[in-house]
Amino acid sequence: MTREGTSTLIRREDYLAPAFWIRKVELCFDLDPLKTIVTSKMQVERNAAVAHGPLKLHGEEINVLRVLINGESVSFRTEDDTLVIDNAPDADFALEIRNTCCPEKNTALSGLYTSGGSFFTQCEAEGFRRITYFLDRPDVMAVYTVLMRADKTKYPVLLSNGNLVEQGELDNNRHFAKWHDPFPKPSYLFALVAGDLVAREQRVRTRGGKDHLLQVFVRRGDLEKTEHAMNSLIASMVWDEARFKLPLDLERFMVVGVSDFNMGAMENKGLNIFNTSALLASPATSTDADFSRIESIVAHEYFHNWTGNRVTCRDWFQLSLKEGLTVFRDQEFSMDMAAAPSARAVCRIQDVRQLRAMQFPEDSGAMAHPVRPDSYVEINNFYTATVYEKGAEVVRMYQTLVGRAGFEKGMTLYFERHDGQAVTCDDFAQAMADANPGSELTKRLDAFKRWYSTPGTPRVTARGSYDAISRTYTLTLSQQNNGAAPQVIPVAMGLIGHGGQVLPLELQGEAEYHGNERVLVLDQAEQSFTFLNVFVEPVPSLLRGFSAPVLLDDGLSDADLLTLLTHDTDAFNRWEAGQRLALNRILAAVRSGTPLQLDAAYVDAMRSVLNHPQLDAAFKELALTLPGEAYIAEQLDVVDPQAIHAAVEAAQLQLAQALRADWVAAFEANGTIAGGYQPDPVSVGKRSLANLALAMLVLDTQAADAAVWQGRAYQRFKDAGNMTDRLGALAALVNGGAGLADSALERFHALFKADPLVVDKWFALQGRAPEREGRTFAKVKALLKHPDFTLKNPNRARSLIFSLCMFNPAAFHRADAAGYVFWADQVLALDAINPQVAGRLARAMDRWTTLTEPYRPAALEAIRRVAAKPDLSPDVREIVERALASGS
Numbered sequence: 001m002t003r004e005g006t007s008t009l010i011r012r013e014d015y016l017a018p019a020f021w022i023r024k025v026e027l028c029f030d031l032d033p034l035k036t037i038v039t040s041k042m043q044v045e046r047n048a049a050v051a052h053g054p055l056k057l058h059g060e061e062i063n064v065l066r067v068l069i070n071g072e073s074v075s076f077r078t079e080d081d082t083l084v085i086d087n088a089p090d091a092d093f094a095l096e097i098r099n100t101c102c103p104e105k106n107t108a109l110s111g112l113y114t115s116g117g118s119f120f121t122q123c124e125a126e127g128f129r130r131i132t133y134f135l136d137r138p139d140v141m142a143v144y145t146v147l148m149r150a151d152k153t154k155y156p157v158l159l160s161n162g163n164l165v166e167q168g169e170l171d172n173n174r175h176f177a178k179w180h181d182p183f184p185k186p187s188y189l190f191a192l193v194a195g196d197l198v199a200r201e202q203r204v205r206t207r208g209g210k211d212h213l214l215q216v217f218v219r220r221g222d223l224e225k226t227e228h229a230m231n232s233l234i235a236s237m238v239w240d241e242a243r244f245k246l247p248l249d250l251e252r253f254m255v256v257g258v259s260d261f262n263m264g265a266m267e268n269k270g271l272n273i274f275n276t277s278a279l280l281a282s283p284a285t286s287t288d289a290d291f292s293r294i295e296s297i298v299a300h301e302y303f304h305n306w307t308g309n310r311v312t313c314r315d316w317f318q319l320s321l322k323e324g325l326t327v328f329r330d331q332e333f334s335m336d337m338a339a340a341p342s343a344r345a346v347c348r349i350q351d352v353r354q355l356r357a358m359q360f361p362e363d364s365g366a367m368a369h370p371v372r373p374d375s376y377v378e379i380n381n382f383y384t385a386t387v388y389e390k391g392a393e394v395v396r397m398y399q400t401l402v403g404r405a406g407f408e409k410g411m412t413l414y415f416e417r418h419d420g421q422a423v424t425c426d427d428f429a430q431a432m433a434d435a436n437p438g439s440e441l442t443k444r445l446d447a448f449k450r451w452y453s454t455p456g457t458p459r460v461t462a463r464g465s466y467d468a469i470s471r472t473y474t475l476t477l478s479q480q481n482n483g484a485a486p487q488v489i490p491v492a493m494g495l496i497g498h499g500g501q502v503l504p505l506e507l508q509g510e511a512e513y514h515g516n517e518r519v520l521v522l523d524q525a526e527q528s529f530t531f532l533n534v535f536v537e538p539v540p541s542l543l544r545g546f547s548a549p550v551l552l553d554d555g556l557s558d559a560d561l562l563t564l565l566t567h568d569t570d571a572f573n574r575w576e577a578g579q580r581l582a583l584n585r586i587l588a589a590v591r592s593g594t595p596l597q598l599d600a601a602y603v604d605a606m607r608s609v610l611n612h613p614q615l616d617a618a619f620k621e622l623a624l625t626l627p628g629e630a631y632i633a634e635q636l637d638v639v640d641p642q643a644i645h646a647a648v649e650a651a652q653l654q655l656a657q658a659l660r661a662d663w664v665a666a667f668e669a670n671g672t673i674a675g676g677y678q679p680d681p682v683s684v685g686k687r688s689l690a691n692l693a694l695a696m697l698v699l700d701t702q703a704a705d706a707a708v709w710q711g712r713a714y715q716r717f718k719d720a721g722n723m724t725d726r727l728g729a730l731a732a733l734v735n736g737g738a739g740l741a742d743s744a745l746e747r748f749h750a751l752f753k754a755d756p757l758v759v760d761k762w763f764a765l766q767g768r769a770p771e772r773e774g775r776t777f778a779k780v781k782a783l784l785k786h787p788d789f790t791l792k793n794p795n796r797a798r799s800l801i802f803s804l805c806m807f808n809p810a811a812f813h814r815a816d817a818a819g820y821v822f823w824a825d826q827v828l829a830l831d832a833i834n835p836q837v838a839g840r841l842a843r844a845m846d847r848w849t850t851l852t853e854p855y856r857p858a859a860l861e862a863i864r865r866v867a868a869k870p871d872l873s874p875d876v877r878e879i880v881e882r883a884l885a886s887g888s
């Protein structure tokens, strides 16, 4: 494959409105896997606000057949990925372009491609230009009419955005369908699907009395796995109307599953396309985590219909305008679905754990960028944890600063002002501020907006001092952000007495006590807050619910943390206190280079949590799970991945040994649930704690009853009534290095070899297995040759290769550099097939500069080897060049 066009840096400050608008487009597809003919008839007008110039359309990997203006052929040039018409008329005109493309050879899965014999499209961010020449930018919005023609036997179902207006028979066993989408949209929201699919259907009536048809299309045989997605879709509709008064604006809303897909799912107007991994669920083949992920992705894409589609982005620098906001909305939805306060806290803890594992490392590594980036080479590289998850935290801070009702007012004003427009993050901020005059946000809007422009995770330091004589408690908060101007940081907090009492709060300047929680707004480099009439020395509980995406140093002692772990009324901070106790111990061992030895105080605290009569199983599981290795690495200037892993493994084993009787009790209490499988929060919590307990019981191979628990795990693996229990038991055997692991793996594969999503789990489990004398790494290399393995399917590539390179640091970072050689080989192999997925894998080296010897020079050599390849995609080139730049 040769690559034309040089990589250019696109800058946010260079934004120019388009020289032309395309108001309407009629597309006609003669679908054929090897040569699809596309005819596009566009209604074009000059943008009066922009100086005259040629019409330049984007196009990639397509062959133009003819170009007509007002029915007459016209002279044009094609120069690297653009089609230029120098003599476009001044008056409005009709532009017709006919071209071909080859869906069958489209392994990049961007544009029009085939998967399992059907046709699918993926146009975000810049895939539409791989279908036909167009102004492929989000601020050009057109009304689409789409005519599809295809073989009736192979492609009985023909779908596109909007409403079906006509369908019928053609000769040669072909048929056609015509779709019309009344809402103007950018080209990235265009979609079509053609294939032999079946649908689950549901008619629903919304509050306003309108009837809608919901459809979930999948391959024959997968229909029974669509019930959960359909339920999630209905729940999302109900929620968006109730919480934000946002109704479904279409008569028909379609969701389609495809097994070859670069990401989770895509919000095409009225025709969402999903990776089957984010859509199909059954108790026998999907875990609780799958059910929950499907619920939130279905909701996420549905919510985009307003936040993204009705109001879209002016340019791709504004990506977080739709993604951060929509992630926030799906997080809120999941919390509301979880309902009980403790289940809501579990959702929040999981979201924060994800943010810390993925976004914090990103924000301090080679790819660090602001929520609203200033430049990019390849926009696909900026669908990141920063744009999505940190973006969602920024939206959450608006809500914290203006309150829930104020946030809803802000949303209403945003849609009043911008419905049907392509806008910027500034427009969103302004709507929030204008809807909430006098609020903590509006008072300091410009400073708040630094969250969009400042990369890096702010560090907040908090120190308290208690004056027993004056009964005052002064809390001094300071922030550092790599020298950047101070951010606006909402610090939700409360004070707890050492005996566990919740203390009432009276800030200096207030007349009397009111309430026991406050949101302090830190917007200076340093600020002090004084509380009056504090009768006992308090322990501060800061950043409750993780009220800002920062790293907090609160200087709390073990005794303080134990107080919070036991008594804090904020469940998030109870969990956080336990994590901090673990983190302190792991960091001490890693820093001193001595083996980790857990102390009785910590072990006893964990025992109390595990045996606590009131705490939920879900919370116990989270509290007893140690901090992730990536997050631990973020606390260190120089990283030895093997030392971190050794400390975490030691801590795990000691918890397994010291609490063995308690793990047995936890397993017995939670291991069996009466009735059929339900993915409700209580059952999910019980299964997760049972799985953790089982893993702990199998982990200690020296225990007197080790063989008994291996046997029980194997039995449970064989007899499990659902995938959560089955995979949990299998993971316990594999991760525990049990003798029965290999036979269990074999059995699992034999049972599920016909189900690709389960085979993915089988590969992923082996890719993530703890390293033991190089056996995991050797196994992964051997699995590359397994008949079920292929790089062409992104889910499969991720299941094995990403599992090793991104989620198994101890197996990946090897003294002999073989992990890095493997990475370079796979990045190059993937780049020839699918640059987007290759670009993701390239990011495994984002944090190479912090590695200790011998890893750092070996990593550099591998990155240089990739960078030396002359015809890299812009995707991979941008990532490896940023990696190299971060080391100089």
Ligand code: TRP
Binding pocket: 122, 124, 125, 262, 263, 264, 265, 266, 267, 300, 301, 323, 380, 383
């Ligand atoms: N907009 C999609 C979402 O977040 C993301 C997405 C799906 C995507 N497929 C893509 C982004 C391909 C880039 C390329 O819901």
Ligand code: ZN
Binding pocket: 300, 304, 322, 323, 326
């Ligand atoms: Zn999204």
